[in-house]
Amino acid sequence: MVRYGELSTKGKNRRDFIAKLADNIQKALSTFPAIKIYPKHDRLHIILNGAPFDEIDQKLKKVFGIQTYSPVIKTDRTLSAIEETALNLMQATFKDGMTFKINTRRSDHEFEYDTNQLNALVGDYLFDHMSDLKVKMKNPDLVLRIEVRKDAIYISNQLLHGAGGMPVGTAGRAVMMLSGGIDSPVASYLAMKRGVKIDMVHFFSPPYTTDKALAKAEELTGILANYCGKINFIAVPFTEIQEQIKEKLPEGYLMTVQRRFMLQLADKIREMRGGLAIFNGESVGQVASQTLESMVAINDVTNTPVLRPVATMDKTEIIALADKIGTFELSIQPFEDCCTIFAPPRPKTKPKLDEARKLQDRLDSESLIQRALDNIKIIPIYPNQKFINDHFEDSDNLL
Numbered sequence: 001m002v003r004y005g006e007l008s009t010k011g012k013n014r015r016d017f018i019a020k021l022a023d024n025i026q027k028a029l030s031t032f033p034a035i036k037i038y039p040k041h042d043r044l045h046i047i048l049n050g051a052p053f054d055e056i057d058q059k060l061k062k063v064f065g066i067q068t069y070s071p072v073i074k075t076d077r078t079l080s081a082i083e084e085t086a087l088n089l090m091q092a093t094f095k096d097g098m099t100f101k102i103n104t105r106r107s108d109h110e111f112e113y114d115t116n117q118l119n120a121l122v123g124d125y126l127f128d129h130m131s132d133l134k135v136k137m138k139n140p141d142l143v144l145r146i147e148v149r150k151d152a153i154y155i156s157n158q159l160l161h162g163a164g165g166m167p168v169g170t171a172g173r174a175v176m177m178l179s180g181g182i183d184s185p186v187a188s189y190l191a192m193k194r195g196v197k198i199d200m201v202h203f204f205s206p207p208y209t210t211d212k213a214l215a216k217a218e219e220l221t222g223i224l225a226n227y228c229g230k231i232n233f234i235a236v237p238f239t240e241i242q243e244q245i246k247e248k249l250p251e252g253y254l255m256t257v258q259r260r261f262m263l264q265l266a267d268k269i270r271e272m273r274g275g276l277a278i279f280n281g282e283s284v285g286q287v288a289s290q291t292l293e294s295m296v297a298i299n300d301v302t303n304t305p306v307l308r309p310v311a312t313m314d315k316t317e318i319i320a321l322a323d324k325i326g327t328f329e330l331s332i333q334p335f336e337d338c339c340t341i342f343a344p345p346r347p348k349t350k351p352k353l354d355e356a357r358k359l360q361d362r363l364d365s366e367s368l369i370q371r372a373l374d375n376i377k378i379i380p381i382y383p384n385q386k387f388i389n390d391h392f393e394d395s396d397n398l399l
């Protein structure tokens, strides 16, 4: 039983949310042909038909738009069926010394027992058939949840955390500027979590950057694809632009002008792909290119919303999230990226907007950008199973 995330929306939006979530779950579970998915207006049921719950669990916890979910057993609407199922579940999971309680909820108010009666009746039945049971109302080790609905009764002893957020695809499309660093994969995760379908844009500068650096960015994309299915990875050759900047512009503005080009290129690609926004992994004040002054001098090239999911996070917070989503280990592998190679020793932390514009005008930006666009490569990247991550909140038992 899957319970929806932030479902404040109504009407058509709500239907779209549920349809998209069902679709995303179907894709995430495509390796289990026996399962059946039934989206309903207030929850979604996945009938396992014998598929292993542990493996389904690993996939489900990465699907955005799920608030909580539980393995449940569906029973007939009779007291004896409820009692029998409750006993089976308890016998399978209860260990000596544990405390428990029964929590009944009723959406069908015509059912012959109310919640207090059911709690008492099923409790008595369990006490009659098991020894050493201890009830505890506050924070028991185990909560047996009984849900009475019109179609059936659902019984469960686990409540698991979903990934939260919105189903990927419900918030439209955008491009994500993905380097090989720590921050942009985390920003990607957060963008996807809000329901945005992203295309990765990655700048590379052969021969200054190697195939391995490119492969690293692709592999990071593969890890992130575990949260959304296939991602298109767009590799943009950046060598000529960087060489021209280095040759013709004063050192203090190399970085600022480079970033302006990157943003312009990302914006063109966004337009080509029907995206509405650009995401990146900037965090305010982290490095010279991420001061507010730098953002002003760089952001100047476009009116498109540039969204920065990690803008206000500390490095330690970003790292903790990178670790959780499974990108950290790969992000810290030491491969040069195009920014480090052309990084001036003393970049301006407070570049001037007018100066940045004036300097960029010395270059033939239009044809440089066009040549880079003519040579982009679009590579579909599929979920990288190797990185199924065991740090990711392992079946957090909320009981």
Ligand code: ATP
Residues within 6 Å of the ligand: 176, 177, 178, 179, 180, 181, 182, 183, 184, 185, 201, 202, 203, 204, 279, 280, 281, 282, 286, 287, 289, 337, 338, 339
């Ligand atoms: P990251 O860890 O994401 O690399 P960072 O703190 O190292 O971030 P920068 O290298 O200054 O910061 O990059 C800032 C942002 O610019 C990145 O988060 C990313 O969104 C974008 N960016 C930088 N280099 C590239 C690149 N080679 N390709 C695509 N985007 C890039």
Ligand code: MG
Residues within 6 Å of the ligand: 179, 180, 181, 182, 337, 339
């Ligand atoms: Mg970087």
